Amino acid sequence: xxxxxxxxxxxxxxKDHKLxxxxxxxxxxxxxxxxxxxxxxxxxxDGLSKELPNMGSSTIYNTLNTFVEHRLVVELQNGDxxxxxxxxxxxxxxxxxxxxxxxxxxxxxxxxxxxxxLEERTADISGYMISGNHMEVYGLCPECQVKLxxxx
Amino acid sequence: xxxxxxxxxxxxxxKDHKLxxxxxxxxxxxxxxxxxxxxxxxxxxDGLSKELPNMGSSTIYNTLNTFVEHRLVVELQNGDxxxxxxxxxxxxxxxxxxxxxxxxxxxxxxxxxxxxxLEERTADISGYMISGNHMEVYGLCPECQVKLxxxx
DNA sequence: TTCCTATGTTGGAATCATTACAAAGTAATT
DNA sequence: AATTACTTTGTAATGATTCCAACATAGGAA
Numbered sequence: 001x002x003x004x005x006x007x008x009x010x011x012x013x014x015k016d017h018k019l020x021x022x023x024x025x026x027x028x029x030x031x032x033x034x035x036x037x038x039x040x041x042x043x044x045x046d047g048l049s050k051e052l053p054n055m056g057s058s059t060i061y062n063t064l065n066t067f068v069e070h071r072l073v074v075e076l077q078n079g080d081x082x083x084x085x086x087x088x089x090x091x092x093x094x095x096x097x098x099x100x101x102x103x104x105x106x107x108x109x110x111x112x113x114x115x116x117x118l119e120e121r122t123a124d125i126s127g128y129m130i131s132g133n134h135m136e137v138y139g140l141c142p143e144c145q146v147k148l149x150x151x152x
Numbered sequence: 153x154x155x156x157x158x159x160x161x162x163x164x165x166x167k168d169h170k171l172x173x174x175x176x177x178x179x180x181x182x183x184x185x186x187x188x189x190x191x192x193x194x195x196x197x198d199g200l201s202k203e204l205p206n207m208g209s210s211t212i213y214n215t216l217n218t219f220v221e222h223r224l225v226v227e228l229q230n231g232d233x234x235x236x237x238x239x240x241x242x243x244x245x246x247x248x249x250x251x252x253x254x255x256x257x258x259x260x261x262x263x264x265x266x267x268x269x270l271e272e273r274t275a276d277i278s279g280y281m282i283s284g285n286h287m288e289v290y291g292l293c294p295e296c297q298v299k300l301x302x303x304x
Numbered sequence: 305t306t307c308c309t310a311t312g313t314t315g316g317a318a319t320c321a322t323t324a325c326a327a328a329g330t331a332a333t334t
Numbered sequence: 335a336a337t338t339a340c341t342t343t344g345t346a347a348t349g350a351t352t353c354c355a356a357c358a359t360a361g362g363a364a
Contacts, residue, residue: 020360022312056314061351077229082350095278106277122289125258126247129302130291137274139282150281172331174341208343213322234321313358
């Protein structure tokens, strides 16, 4: 389970966002901050079954929706039918495998600048007042390249 | 409804992709190619109720899934709970209103090059064999800026 | 500390988009 | 024109997500 510093950090995050601190919120956020597995609601429920065996799915949905509204977390679809969640501690985007659904975080030096450029350009063109973006890149993960016998 | 040249063009597109040409596929693709309203399955059903009154939702889902697999069409979520579809005739990305869900197409000179750069960089970093990407930018559309009384 | 109230949690029911399936129809090839 | 694999259709099934009402509690006020 999450170590103490993750628990302290996530507690601070909740307070900074003026969210009422409940055990459920705190543990779910700590789970997300310490796992980079892009879990679904079910994955989170299973992962926290020791700590909070009676936590209902509704609570997880409610909590995640709250986090998404506060921009602590982003939603991802990988084509398997349910939504995956990712703690957004540092700016990054996602590469998603079109065969197995595996999601990995990607970033590079200058990514934040590129993001900002895209947002400014979009504001100029569309007239929207931009508040965020999502970028996803699709392809075959290394394992599936081998599994399917494709060659580069 | 779609004019003749759209019907001819979409017929060619179906044949080029070696898709069996059925009235349903042809009319749905022509609808998508001539409307830039990012319709849902229901919107398409309503829009084509004159031409094909007996077309079932299953057919629309089947057809759209086929088009997505062939990369003729992309799926979009705007937060209203159902999936929106967009004919992908020319490269572009989307700006989505976080208040009303309105989706607009955006592009700019050099967008295709930027896309390619992103894909190559992602391949290098992640090891994925890249086949495509989606970019979305979120914010308030001009109407909702006025409606909500926000100022730039 | 204790009380109070707004807010959060729970679990089960309800909803709604999407898929599965089997029967009937049809495009395109021989 | 016959054949066959593929498509359409309607309905049933699925499954993720939301709704709701009762209960619980975090955190501020006294």
